[in-house]
Amino acid sequence: MASTSAPPSSRLYRRPTAARPHVGVRFGHGVASGDPLTDRVVLWTRVTTDQLSVPVGWVIARDEALTDVVARGTAIAHADDDHTVHVDAGGLEPGTTYYYRFTRGASFSPIGRTKTLPDGGERVRFAFCSCAKYNAGFFNAYARIAEHEQLDFLLHLGDYIYEASNTPPKSQTPGADIGRPFEPLEECRTLADYRRRYAQYRRDPDVQRLHQQLPMIATLDDHELADGAWAGGSTEHNVAEHGPWAERRDAALRARWEWLPARPPEPWDRTRVFRDVRLGGLADIMLLDIRSRRDEPARDPEMSEPGRTMLGAEQRDWLLRGLDASDSAWRIVVSPSVFTRTWCESPAQPLHTALAKLKLIDEDDEGPDHDQWDGYPAERAALTGHLRERGIEDVVFLSADIHVSVAAEVVDEASGRPVAVELTAPSLTSQNLDEKLGVAPRDPAILRSEEAYVAAHDHVGWCEMASHGYVVIDIDADRIRSEWWHVDTVLERTGGVSLAAAFETPRGARQLRRVS
Ligand SMILES: [Fe+2]
Numbered sequence: 445m446a447s448t449s450a451p452p453s454s455r456l457y458r459r460p461t462a463a464r465p466h467v468g469v470r471f472g473h474g475v476a477s478g479d480p481l482t483d484r485v486v487l488w489t490r491v492t493t494d495q496l497s498v499p500v501g502w503v504i505a506r507d508e509a510l511t512d513v514v515a516r517g518t519a520i521a522h523a524d525d526d527h528t529v530h531v532d533a534g535g536l537e538p539g540t541t542y543y544y545r546f547t548r549g550a551s552f553s554p555i556g557r558t559k560t561l562p563d564g565g566e567r568v569r570f571a572f573c574s575c576a577k578y579n580a581g582f583f584n585a586y587a588r589i590a591e592h593e594q595l596d597f598l599l600h601l602g603d604y605i606y607e608a609s610n611t612p613p614k615s616q617t618p619g620a621d622i623g624r625p626f627e628p629l630e631e632c633r634t635l636a637d638y639r640r641r642y643a644q645y646r647r648d649p650d651v652q653r654l655h656q657q658l659p660m661i662a663t664l665d666d667h668e669l670a671d672g673a674w675a676g677g678s679t680e681h682n683v684a685e686h687g688p689w690a691e692r693r694d695a696a697l698r699a700r701w702e703w704l705p706a707r708p709p710e711p712w713d714r715t716r717v718f719r720d721v722r723l724g725g726l727a728d729i730m731l732l733d734i735r736s737r738r739d740e741p742a743r744d745p746e747m748s749e750p751g752r753t754m755l756g757a758e759q760r761d762w763l764l765r766g767l768d769a770s771d772s773a774w775r776i777v778v779s780p781s782v783f784t785r786t787w788c789e790s791p792a793q794p795l796h797t798a799l800a801k802l803k804l805i806d807e808d809d810e811g812p813d814h815d816q817w818d819g820y821p822a823e824r825a826a827l828t829g830h831l832r833e834r835g836i837e838d839v840v841f842l843s844a845d846i847h848v849s850v851a852a853e854v855v856d857e858a859s860g861r862p863v864a865v866e867l868t869a870p871s872l873t874s875q876n877l878d879e880k881l882g883v884a885p886r887d888p889a890i891l892r893s894e895e896a897y898v899a900a901h902d903h904v905g906w907c908e909m910a911s912h913g914y915v916v917i918d919i920d921a922d923r924i925r926s927e928w929w930h931v932d933t934v935l936e937r938t939g940g941v942s943l944a945a946a947f948e949t950p951r952g953a954r955q956l957r958r959v960s
Contacts, residue, residue, distance in 0.1 A: 469493045469548045473646040476655035477558035478662070478705030480597060482538040482724070485558050485659055487531040488705035489546045490646070491521040504533045504544040508555060514542065526639050528702045538563035538724070539596075554652075558659045559596055564724040566920055569594055571658075573869050573914040574601035574665065574780060574844035576645070579610060579619030579626050581873030581934025583650035585913050588931060588941045590650075590657040592916065598658050599729070599917075601780045601844040601869065602665030604704070605641050607632040607696070613680060615807070616671060617875045622935055631670075633686055638699035646703065650937075655705065662704060663731040664717055665780040665845055669696045672815065674740045675756070693736065718759050720766055727774040727919055730766050733759065734781045741814040743806065747821070754781070754820040763827075767836050773921045773951065775839045777864075779817070782843045783824065784852045784866050787812035788900040795900065798893035798909065801880040802846060816846070828856035831863040838951055839864035840924055842917070847871035849908040849915075849928045851947050851956050852901070862903070862954040867926045867947075869915045870908070873934045878910035885910040905956045906945055913941070923950045925959070 469491045476488040491498050498521045506512040515535055521527040529546065536542060539562035546553040562568060571589045589598055608616055609631040619625070627644040628637055645651055654660075666672055670692065672679030677689045686692065697714050700706075709719035717733040737756030746752070755763065767775055777783075786804045788795075799805040804813045812818035831839055841854060841864055850868035855861065870876065877893065878885045890910045898904050911930035918925040925948045932940030947956045 469498055469551050471546060471551065471553035473643065474652035474656060475544070475546065475553050475556035476705035477544070477556055477659040479707040480559060480561050480659045480661070482561050482563040483536050484532055484534040485536065485542070485560055486705045486707050487533050487544050487546075487556070487558070488529065488655075489521075489553050490526070490528045490643075490703075491548065493521070493527060497522040498527070498548060500529055501547040502529075502531050502533075502544065503547075504536075504542050506540070506542060508543045508557070510543060510545060510555065526699070526702045530705070530707075532707060536560050539565050554656055556656045561721070562596070562724045562726070565726065567918070568596050568723050568726055569916065569918045570597050570599055571595055571914045571916050572599040572601060572778075572842055572844075573872050575603040575847055575871035575874040577603070577606045577608075577619070577871070577874040578645060578648070579606075579622075579624050580617075580875055580879075581620060581622065581912065582624070582937040583648055583654075583872060584931040584934060584938060584941075585872045585929075586654040587650040587939070588929065589914055590654045592929075595658055595916070598654065598660045599778065599842070600660055600662035601778060601842065602663055602735075603667040603780075603845070603871075603874070604662060604664070604700075605638075605645055606667040606874075607638070607641065607670055608667065615679060617880060620875075620879070620935060631680065632696070633692055635695040635699060638696050639702070642699055642703035660705060661721055661729075661731070662706060663733060663778060663780060664700065664735060666735050668700055669693055669735060672741070673735045674738045675736060676740060718762065722772070723919070725772050726921065727776050728766065728770040728772045729776045729778060730763055731778045732763070732780070734779055738820070741819050743811055743814060747811070747814055747819055750822045752820055753823050754817060755823065760823070764830055767830070767839070768834060770836075773838060774919060774924060775836065776842060777839065778842045780843060780845050782816045782818075782846055782850070782866070782868055783841045784854050784903055785812075785818055785901065786816055786846065787818045791896065791900060794889045794893050795896035797881070798877055798889075798897070801877060802848060802909070804846060825857060828854065828863050829858055832856045832859055832861065836863075837954070840949070841866040842869070842915075843867070844869040844871070847874050847876040849906075849911065849913075849930070849944065850904060851906045851926065851928075851945065852904045853955060855903050864954060865949050865956055867915055867917070870911055870913050870928070870930065872914070873912055876910055876912070905947070905958065908944055911944060913944070921951070923948050
């Protein structure tokens with residue numbers, strides 16, 4: 445396990461280019477790109493202005509000096525969109541790096557770097573991550589992702605923002621004492637609140653560095669909406685006090701579409717987030733929305749009722765059809781909630797306390813964490829049964845949300861056979877076990893909890909409960925490799941990062957093999 449204070453590839457990292465002096469407008473939230481396809485990518489910026497609308501020039505080129513121009517044009521930053529700008533720049537070549545910039549009069553944005561998706565390439569490499577809680581830590585992991593070697597894009601599994609109050613209710617962990625309070629201080633409930641929260645995140649230098657360097661493909665988890673969100677509400681949403689849930693959800697989604705460099709998959713339905721991304725015959729990525737369409741979490745016996753859904757009928761049908769039709773080498777299902785079982789009956793100490801702190805045991809100790817797929821067992825069994833019955837091979841689940849690193853095999857419980865593997869990313873900053881217990885990261889209680897978790901779950905190959913970071917996925921036609929990269933700390937802005945573990949799954953194997 446090599447620890448290094450140098451980034452994985454400082455050679456490739458370029459310092460953010462400072463904006464030049466400006467007249468009238470500023471690009472204070474940087475630039476971003478996202479939802480790349482083989483021939484296009486969304487370019488994003490925001491203008492800080494008092495004017496109702498401002499025309500903004502944009503340019504995309506093959507070189508960083510912006511001399512080999514591919515396309516240019518003008519877009520409008522309007523108050524209706526919170527002065528955010530989205531340009532869907534087309535006419536690009538597959539698997540190609542581009543540079544872009546926005547201008548207004550004498551004002552220039554920083555120069556961003558982006559890349560289109562490959563079309564029939566031999567190898568794809570991307571990072572995935574989740575759970576960026578602003579008041580819990582510095583986004584060192586974003587900075588390390590920005591400088592990681594040869595990534596094609598970042599896949600974000602949600603909790604890109606936390607809507608939480610700086611003084612949260614008991615069900616949520618308070619932030620760290622590091623001078624990073626949320627803006628606004630209160631929980632976000634209105635469009636203005638969510639916009640302010642996104643703006644705070646996008647002023648962060650490491651968030652800006654990430655977006656300036658890599659295109660992002662994102663789904664969402666609950667905190668883009670509200671804690672514990674489901675189709676008809678959330679844990680902390682009180683209709684009598686806060687108004688109709690649909691209004692709050694729509695406000696949260698509107699701010700999200702404004703502030704992310706994203707292309708809505710159905711422009712006429714802004715509640716649709718789930719979509720697929722094709723990597724040129726190498727992999728089909730299916731991004732799930734496991735929040736806005738799910739039934740309300742429930743305990744048994746209701747939890748085990750056959751009709752209960754995490755996905756909703758429309759998304760489930762889309763997923764099954766996509767899995768059946770996929771003829772790529774790999775099928776990657778992106779589920780922010782953990783798909784495999786995290787529950788274990790009557791765990792001994794210290795695992796019992798660890799699972800309770802990580803919310804993998806229901807807080808009243810009455811059963812599984814009903815927030816994950818453990819809480820939707822019938823639909824999970826239907827999905828694993830579908831993979832088994834149809835003989836669908838080479839399926840990989842990517843998940844997050846529980847704030848710890850896990851490598852596991854996905855077992856179809858009806859047959860007892862593995863049908864896929866699952867790779868779970870730690871949080872970027874949200875508190876994990878050491879912070880929730882108030883102990884050192886490698887405290888004996890942590891080590892014993894990790895050992896006991898693996899021992900209690902035959903399908904789990906490895907777990908680490910006390911680090912923050914991200915996972916790098918490297919795909920070719922023969923194998924998928926996963927690397928867990930952990931940062932040294934989130935309590936100060938530092939550059940240390942280390943490779944915690946790496947696994948490979950050969951085509952046709954449905955198994956994890958630990959590699960050096
Ligand atoms: Fe989270």
